Amino acid sequence: xxxxxxxxxxxxxxxxxxxxxxxxxxxxxxxxxxxxxxxxxxxxxxxxxxxxxxxxxxxxxxxxxxxxxxxxxxxxxxxxxxxxxxxxxxxxxxxxxxxxxxxxxxxxxxxxxxxxxxxxxxxxxxxxxxxxxxxxxxxxxxxxxxxxxxxxxxxxxxxxxxxxxxxxxxxxxxxxxxxxxxxxxxxxxxxxxxxxxxxxxxxxxxxxxxxxxxxxxxxxxxxxxxxxxxxxxxxxxxxxxxxxxxxxxxxxxxxxxxxxxxxxxxxxxxxxxxxxxxxxxxxxxxxxxxxxxxxxxxxxxxxxxxxxxxxxxxxxxxxxxxxxxxxxxxxxxxxxxxxxxxxxxxxxxxxxxxxxxxxxxxxxxxxxxxxxxxxxxxxxxxxxxxxxxxxxxxxxxxxxxxxxxxxxxxxxxxxxxxxxxxxxxxxxxxxxxxxxxxxxxxxxxxxxx
Amino acid sequence: xxxxxxxxxxxxxxxxxxxxxxxxxxxxxxxxxxxxxxxxxxxxxxxxxxxxxxxxxxxxxxxxxxxxxxxxxxxxxxxxxxxxxxxxxxxxxxxxxxxxxxxxxxxxxxxxxxxxxxxxxxxxxxxxxxxxxxxxxxxxxxxxxxxxxxxxxxxxxxxxxxxxxxxxxxxxxxxxxxxxxxxxxxxxxxxxxxxxxxxxxxxxxxxxxxxxxxxxxxxxxxxxxxxxxxxxxxxxxxxxxxxxxxxxxxxxxxxxxxxxxxxxxxxxxxxxxxxxxxxxxxxxxxxxxxxxxxxxxxxxxxxxxxxxxxxxxxxxxxxxxxxx
Numbered sequence: 008x009x010x011x012x013x014x015x016x017x018x019x020x021x022x023x024x025x026x027x028x029x030x031x032x033x034x035x036x037x038x039x040x041x042x043x044x045x046x047x048x049x050x051x052x053x054x055x056x057x058x059x060x061x062x063x064x065x066x067x068x069x070x071x072x073x074x075x076x077x078x079x080x081x082x083x084x085x086x087x088x089x090x091x092x093x094x095x096x097x098x099x100x101x102x103x104x105x106x107x108x109x110x111x112x113x114x115x116x117x118x119x120x121x122x123x124x125x126x127x128x129x130x131x132x133x134x135x136x137x138x139x140x141x142x143x144x145x146x147x148x149x150x151x152x153x154x155x156x157x158x159x160x161x162x163x164x165x166x167x168x169x170x171x172x173x174x175x176x177x178x179x180x181x182x183x184x185x186x187x188x189x190x191x192x193x194x195x196x197x198x199x200x201x202x203x204x205x206x207x208x209x210x211x212x213x214x215x216x217x218x219x220x221x222x223x224x225x226x227x228x229x230x231x232x233x234x235x236x237x238x239x240x241x242x243x244x245x246x247x248x249x250x251x252x253x254x255x256x257x258x259x260x261x262x263x264x265x266x267x268x269x270x271x272x273x274x275x276x277x278x279x280x281x282x283x284x285x286x287x288x289x290x291x292x293x294x295x296x297x298x299x300x301x302x303x304x305x306x307x308x309x310x311x312x313x314x315x316x317x318x319x320x321x322x323x324x325x326x327x328x329x330x331x332x333x334x335x336x337x338x339x340x341x342x343x344x345x346x347x348x349x350x351x352x353x354x355x356x357x358x359x360x361x362x363x364x365x366x367x368x369x370x371x372x373x374x375x376x377x378x379x380x381x382x383x384x385x386x387x388x389x390x391x392x393x394x395x396x397x398x399x400x401x402x403x404x405x406x407x408x409x410x411x412x413x414x415x416x417x418x419x420x421x422x423x424x425x426x427x428x429x430x431x432x433x434x435x436x437x438x439x440x441x442x443x444x445x446x447x448x449x450x451x452x453x454x455x456x
Numbered sequence: 457x458x459x460x461x462x463x464x465x466x467x468x469x470x471x472x473x474x475x476x477x478x479x480x481x482x483x484x485x486x487x488x489x490x491x492x493x494x495x496x497x498x499x500x501x502x503x504x505x506x507x508x509x510x511x512x513x514x515x516x517x518x519x520x521x522x523x524x525x526x527x528x529x530x531x532x533x534x535x536x537x538x539x540x541x542x543x544x545x546x547x548x549x550x551x552x553x554x555x556x557x558x559x560x561x562x563x564x565x566x567x568x569x570x571x572x573x574x575x576x577x578x579x580x581x582x583x584x585x586x587x588x589x590x591x592x593x594x595x596x597x598x599x600x601x602x603x604x605x606x607x608x609x610x611x612x613x614x615x616x617x618x619x620x621x622x623x624x625x626x627x628x629x630x631x632x633x634x635x636x637x638x639x640x641x642x643x644x645x646x647x648x649x650x651x652x653x654x655x656x657x658x659x660x661x662x663x664x665x666x667x668x669x670x671x672x673x674x675x676x677x678x679x680x681x682x683x684x685x686x687x688x689x690x691x692x693x694x695x696x697x698x699x700x701x702x703x704x705x706x707x708x709x710x711x712x713x714x715x716x717x718x719x720x721x722x723x724x725x726x727x728x729x730x731x732x733x734x735x736x737x738x739x740x741x742x743x744x745x746x747x748x749x750x751x752x753x754x755x756x757x758x759x760x761x762x763x764x765x766x767x768x769x770x771x772x773x774x775x776x777x778x779x780x
């Protein structure tokens with residue numbers, strides 16, 4: 008008998024909670040009493056013990072999602088037990104339908120089973136239509152012989168669903184609006200719609216679901232519609248992931264760049280002689296940031312599955328605008344490179360960005376990112392953290408501004424810098440010193456020595 | 457367009473080809489005048505073309521089929537008439553081991569442009585040895601083209617193509633089709649071998665039917681349409697080479713296939729076609745493929761038993777209803 012794991016009622020007044028993490032993995036055997044998962048109520052996080060023995064299966068992918076008490080979260084299956092059909096099976100059935108639609112030429116033969124352990128009968132055509140429409144065929148009532156699910160049953164099911172108002176989590180609703188996802192096209196299998204469903208639908212391009220259902224989208228819209236390039240799509244997805252998983256906060260400083268400018272002046276010839284190009288402020292910033300990261304290891308970290316990982320290497324990424332969008336090539340071990348090397352690498356990366364001929368390791372492994380919009384005349388901006396990093400530095404233009412110095416108003420070249428930080432990893436008290444460090448070094452570059 | 461009988465359409469094809477190509481000749485039992493063929497198909501032809509080109513033979517299938525093969529490989533274009541398909545057993549070696557294989561076994565040095573016209577089918581109380589549908593026997597032999605026309609238009613066009621083709625063709629007519637009539641153009645025409653025809657469009661079930669069963673199925677279609685069921689009737693016309701594409705296209709549309717043939721269900725051409733469709737269009741099948749065909753018994757003599765054994769309009773309608 009499968010043991011059901013449901014959202015527990017941990018207090019008299021508790022009505023809903025969320026799973027913050029599973030302490031066992033899908034497929035792992037669990038014994039009664041062992042810590043199984045962690046649930047967050049609005050008051051505190053509580054560790055939940057397993058109510059029975061079994062193999063953890065069909066874990067509902069809903070970390071962080073608020074669910075009513077009693078919601079089915081997973082099963083503990085006995086060895087050799089058939090998988091129950093109704094319930095949080097989206098991972099299993101979705102996997103079958105995903106692989107089925109990924110290989111349309113191969114006939115689909117998933118053996119699904121009903122709660123009573125019996126087989127589910129469906130015609131090949133019904134299975135094909137279900138996978139095209141993204142339906143969990145196990146949810147469709149069958150009207151054929153032996154309860155066989157036929158094409159018409161799938162289509163009738165879809166029609167019924169599209170007429171019902173879908174139940175949506177608040178976050179999913181917001182994201183759906185932001186991403187322009189038509190909720191009536193999402194999650195056709197009757198569950199409440201979660202963020203993952205919206206993202207998957209947006210990813211799949213909701214228009215792909217629509218034509219299979221009766222009402223096809225009207226061709227030839229009036230506005231200009233630009234199809235997403237892969238890069239654009241990826242940027243969108245990652246930035247969305249970043250803002251929705253990492254709680255951002257920002258701190259900013261205004262930096263007097265007079266000394267940094269002087270340093271640059273002095274080094275221009277040397278760098279030009281060594282590399283053939285002019286030393287840029289970005290190169291200087293990479294060096295400064297890299298050193299600061301060495302002194303503040305908490306900033307050179309990632310939030311990973313409930314843990315904070317401090318990275319050994321300091322790989323500073325530099326955001327570069329390319330024709331289809333944005334790339335962040337990485338300068339590896341930036342703390343161990345001198346300005347000449349950094350300048351050379353930076354120039355090389357900028358060259359490569361023209362025709363996107365990067366080596367894979369030039370685009371991966373970053374631990375921190377710098378984004379400079381100064382060349383566009385931007386004073387300041389709040390960048391979005393580049394996952395899985397924990398912080399990103401946004402730089403504005405260096406422009407003469409009046410500042411107070413020793414009681415006088417003087418003109419100084421000022422650069423505004425904004426650090427966006429992942430609050431899961433850093434607080435104001437740990438992020439601020441890092442930014443101050445950068446400011447201090449730029450104001451007095453001799454500290455670089 | 458003029459209406460012509462199936463029998464007359466075939467006769468016209470033979471006449472036109474006899475006129476067109478002096479190498480064409482007819483050979484068979486009782487085909488010359490005054491008899492003009494047991495079903496009167498060759499009526500008048502020996503008067504017009506003489507008895508060298510329209511030759512009577514004794515009851516000797518092995519003999520005249522063998523002679524036809526010899527004639528074919530030495531440069532003539534014989535159209536042999538096998539009076540009943542039930543008699544093909546007597547001349548089987550000439551068909552299966554000689555006609556079908558000589559081109560292959562001579563490495564193409566000899567070809568066998570032979571047409572064996574024959575007829576089968578029940579409905580005239582001809583009894584077990586004169587009412588069979590044996591096209592499956594020939595479908596199974598590589599090297600033979602097998603054609604089974606259901607209308608006068610198809611019969612004339614396909615017979616002309618068969619005579620002009622350089623391969624041995626078994627051309628299977630139906631004794632109950634001879635009296636049917638249909639539109640046939642005055643102008644000369646041929647039809648391509650290996651092309652099916654959608655005889656009636658529909659969207660609920662694809663019904664593939666051959667020979668006389670096409671007519672029964674079209675009648676069933678009318679009855680079903682009255683109930684709101686629209687079947688698509690597909691006539692393969694040529695069994696080999698089979699136009700699987702047209703059949704699959706129809707199945708993709710409807711999701712359901714039923715095959716109707718007068719031959720015994722077991723080992724019939726329906727089984728072969730069903731399997732090919734399953735292979736090609738598995739993901740489009742919404743129901744198992746169904747066959748409506750003759751019961752596995754020798755065709756009875758008593759008319760009511762004969763009718764019971766072979767598919768009828770009734771059993772075709774029931775078959776379709778069972779599929780929905």
